[in-house]
Amino acid sequence: MSLLTLLPFIVLIGAMFLMTRSAKKKQQQAIEMRNQMQPGSGVRTIGGMYATVKEVSEDTVLLDAGPGVELLFAKNSIGAVLTDEEYNRIVHGIEHDLQSDADVVPDDASSLTGTDESADTDGASDDKPIDLGKKDADDEPADAAEAKAEDEPKKTDGDSEAK
Template identity: 55%
Template sequence: MFNLLLPVIMIAALFMLFRSNKKRQEQSKEMRSAMEPGSGVRTIGGMYALVKAVNEETVELEVAPGVVAHYTKSAIAAVLDPQEYDAIINGRPEEEELAELDESEEETADEKPLSLDKSVSDKKDVSGSDGTDGETPATK
């Protein structure tokens, strides 16, 4: 019985493996077809750049202002949304993060502000009983 079941399991596993690889390839192809001049991308090496031109097999990426490099389309790991690209490149928080920051600012606005005034009466007296202000006497 086990001898008959093992080949069926192996065939099913291979089918699932090939199917997931095919799906992944299709998703990559769709993502790369969404590239157009002006969109932000991340390469497989982790570099962020702007697409300047899309050719048949290559992509021209502006890696720095005025610096354009040619990459194969397969070197593109992700095409980014304009807001996401701007947040990564310019260090601006995304809209969701901005909403969280606004909420935390509202919560802290209700709290009593800290005072740097030294005349506050609830401070501890750190002076020693001998009037030396807690300092150790200098040895002579």
């Protein structure tokens, strides 16, 4: 009976042990990653800034964020050390293995239908308004508004109508 009452506490303690163990493992991996930083490495800070490592010391990192912009960061503020390929892709937009032009998506949908609509119209465009079935009071012709007003009974003083 006493084992059943202690079972939830045993499970809770075991879960806490596993969580702290995985947190320590992630922390150790982050420390190793930061220790692998070398001048010239591309990094991303935990704030999302991309820069190149210029100098690494015990607790700080000097980053080159652009021409004439050098920033001193705490070493633990580095979120990721990037490969050269990944850094160039993100910062400079350089892709190393570009796909062929056949995989490029066109700007319009003409290639999806198989017909080229721009060739059929010869540059002329239809500027006719499209009737969506919704009428506004401003869209009614003046004659229709007058006819509507004539159909409604005219209102006058309540005394003259009552007599």
